Amino acid sequence: MLTADAAGIAQAAALLDQGALIAFPTETVYGLGADARNGAAVARIFAAKDRPQFNPLIVHVADANAAQIYAEWSDMADRLAAAFWPGPLTLVLPLRAGSGLSPLVSAGQPSVALRAPDHPVGAALLAAFGGPIAAPSANPSGRISPTQAAHVLAGLDGRIAGIVDGGACPVGVESTIVGLGDMPTLLRPGGLPAEAVEAALGMPLAAPVSGAPLTAPGQLASHYAPRAGVRLNAQRAQAGEVLVGFGPDVVGDTTLSASGDLTEAAARLFEVLHALDASGVTGIAVAPIPDHGLGRAINDRLRRAAAPRGAPSSGQ
DSSP, X not given: OBOSSHHHHHHHHHHHHTTOOEEEEOSSSEEEEEETTOHHHHHHHHHHHTOOTTSOOEEEOSSHHHXXXXXXXOHHHHHHHHHHOSSSEEEEEEBOTTXXXXXXXXXXXXEEEEEOOOOHHHHHHHHHHTSOEEOOBSSSTTBOOOSSHHHHHHHHTTTSSEEBOOOOOSSOSOOEEEEESSSEEEEEOOSSOHHHHHHHHTSXXXXXXXXXXXXXXXXXXSOSBOSSEEEOSOSSOOTTEEEEEBTTTBOOSEESOTTOOHHHHHHHXXXXXXXXXXXXXXXXXXXXXXXXXXXXXXXXXXHHHHSOTTOOOOOO
16 A cells, blocks of 8 residues: 555656556546556556456546647547546547557547546646556456545455555546547546536537447446345335435435435445445345436446346447
8 A cells, every 4th residue: 555645656656657557546436557658557457457458448647738649639628628627527539640558548449538637646646657547447347446445455456566545535436428529429427417518518418329339438238336236226125135225215224325415425336335245235225316417427337236247338
């Protein structure tokens, strides 16, 4: 475990420079970082996570100026980066020729997913490293994303060089992913409400094309899954289940937010699932979550957690 001070961040940056894997906090979840230009280092991400290599990675950069080194920029990208970077928004853009990024980052697609994280430790690590960091969530592929250093340790201990412990992640769900092709497309709901993106663009976001190639993480049908089975939109627990409540009407054995606050629920989602996983429960029933604002991201994660394991990609 590395400290989140100048010495710890310098050590983490040095390890990244050597091709090692380092987990670090962002405002969304902990990322598993590698030098995005180093093919061998990026390959280690897939090996550590047991992640399929057709699943692209997000490249973390310091700011929009850095992003333009790796992607074909546009007025639309400029508008969204100015409004929401640093922050929980990933932009999928055409890959710039001669970018220097490992082809593994984009899974062979002609596009790249980029974001600038809004976390003092993540930002400091990017500054100390001085280059792009490829970083999916720091957990075994398909499992619950980590929002604390202890979650990373539980899933990846012995597989990575170190973890920078920056405390709990304040947003708690992964970034919203928007594809900027012919039409701006919501590829994954996340920590930035889609309504805010649409307001900044002055137009609605399109839905992804079913069956299209994966261009961003988090699009597999089965993902973010605990070991226990998950049942959604539950008002009460069935035999052998633990009930996760939401709001004052469904209290539950534990709750995402007793007051019905979607921001609190998003921040607690993976923490609650990790705690239930550690307790050894075999069934998790989850109360209904409103499907607007951050509720869209929460419901997206819950649907994928509840999907049959090994399900094919839904393209969303």
